[in-house]
Amino acid sequence: MMKKLLVTLAFVLLVGVGCSRTTENELPSLPTPEFADGFRGYALEIDANINEDTIDNFLNRPDSVYRDMRLLSDPATFENIGGDSYLSGFVQGFEVIPFPYLVNINLPAAVGTGYTGPTLFTLTEDGEYLANFEESLRILEWFFPRDKYIFLMCGGGGYARDTRRLLIGLGWDENRIFNTGGHWNYQGDYNVPIRRMVDGEYRFDFWKVTYHAIDFSNLREVNR
Numbered sequence: 001m002m003k004k005l006l007v008t009l010a011f012v013l014l015v016g017v018g019c020s021r022t023t024e025n026e027l028p029s030l031p032t033p034e035f036a037d038g039f040r041g042y043a044l045e046i047d048a049n050i051n052e053d054t055i056d057n058f059l060n061r062p063d064s065v066y067r068d069m070r071l072l073s074d075p076a077t078f079e080n081i082g083g084d085s086y087l088s089g090f091v092q093g094f095e096v097i098p099f100p101y102l103v104n105i106n107l108p109a110a111v112g113t114g115y116t117g118p119t120l121f122t123l124t125e126d127g128e129y130l131a132n133f134e135e136s137l138r139i140l141e142w143f144f145p146r147d148k149y150i151f152l153m154c155g156g157g158g159y160a161r162d163t164r165r166l167l168i169g170l171g172w173d174e175n176r177i178f179n180t181g182g183h184w185n186y187q188g189d190y191n192v193p194i195r196r197m198v199d200g201e202y203r204f205d206f207w208k209v210t211y212h213a214i215d216f217s218n219l220r221e222v223n224r
Contacts, residue, residue, distance in 0.1 A: 013087050030149060033178050044157035045164065046181040055151065055180045056188040059093050064149040066091070066185070069099035069159035072206050076107050076114035083111075083155050083184050086204060088195035090183060091153060095210040099159035103166050104131065107158075129169050133219040139168065143212060149176050156182035161220060167169040172185065 019110040035041035036048040043158040050058055060064070074085045087096065099105070101116035103123050107114045121129045131137060144150055144167055152160035168174045194205050 027063060030058070032175055032179075032195045034110070039133075040157065040181070044181075046157045050178045050180050052181040052185045052187070054092040055091060055153070055186075056190055058151065059091070059190060061149065063176060064151060065143075065145060066094040066151045067143065067153070067163070068096045069092040069152060069154040069163050070096060070183075071098045071100060071115065072096070072209065072211065074114060074202075075116075076101075076111040078111050078155060080110045080112075081108065081156075083182075086195060086202075087206070087209065088204070089191050089193045090209065091186060091188065092190040092192050094151075094153060097165050097212040099154065101142070101214045102163065103159050105132075105159075105162070120214070123166075123168075127169070129166060130224075131222055133216070133221055135219050136222075137170070139214065140167070144172065146172055149178070151178050151180050153180045153186075154182055157183050 031049040033050075034048045035052065036046050038048045041048065058064075068087070068090050070087045072087050076085060078085045090096065098115075100117075100121060103119050105114055105122040119131065120133060120139060121131055123129055149166070150172075152163050154160045154163075157179060160181070164174075164177050164179050169178055192208055194208060195202050196205065197203075
């Protein structure tokens with residue numbers, strides 16, 4: 001009886017593994033990244049094919065990771081350009097790793113200075129990305145695996161654009177990284193709301209967010 005049970009269990013496991021592999025192998029191929037037309041393309045480098053309007057069709061792929069590049073609360077006043085300084089919602093499946101922690105930022109004057117704390121990398125005037133900590137590249141490779149497709153999103157598209165530039169500048173395959181645009185423009189079916197009104201005031205359910213902060217105090221600075 002026990003032998004028969006073990007054989008049956010082994011068969012079920014093999015079938016399950018086979019089905020899993022078949023499913024992954026049968027994933028629809030992705031288009032080559034290309035920029036959208038107009039301002040969204042030449043300025044923000046948002047993808048023409050995979051963006052806020054279509055991202056719902058590309059969620060939950062086992063060969064991909066999904067990253068939202070915003071801070072929970074950004075010091076920059078994005079309300080001045082029609083945006084939101086708070087992460088008031090996100091697309092289901094996206095994990096948050098704030099772009100301002102990755103490399104120094106250059107924001108429009110209209111929104112103010114923004115985050116000025118430590119970063120994993122520094123972008124020089126020559127366009128070179130220099131690691132500020134010995135662990136910088138390892139951290140980046142953990143959150144943005146080189147062997148996966150990478151879908152990036154932020155509020156309006158700028159942080160996602162600059163994350164894509166950073167990764168490509170450090171050797172990632174540009175054909176595997178998509179700037180899917182900004183959550184401010186998302187009208188799909190998988191929005192996870194964070195902001196809610198309570199007694200006339202906004203409250204934020206940040207506990208819903210899979211949020212990856214970086215503890216810079218535990219990293220080893222690079223001596224230059």
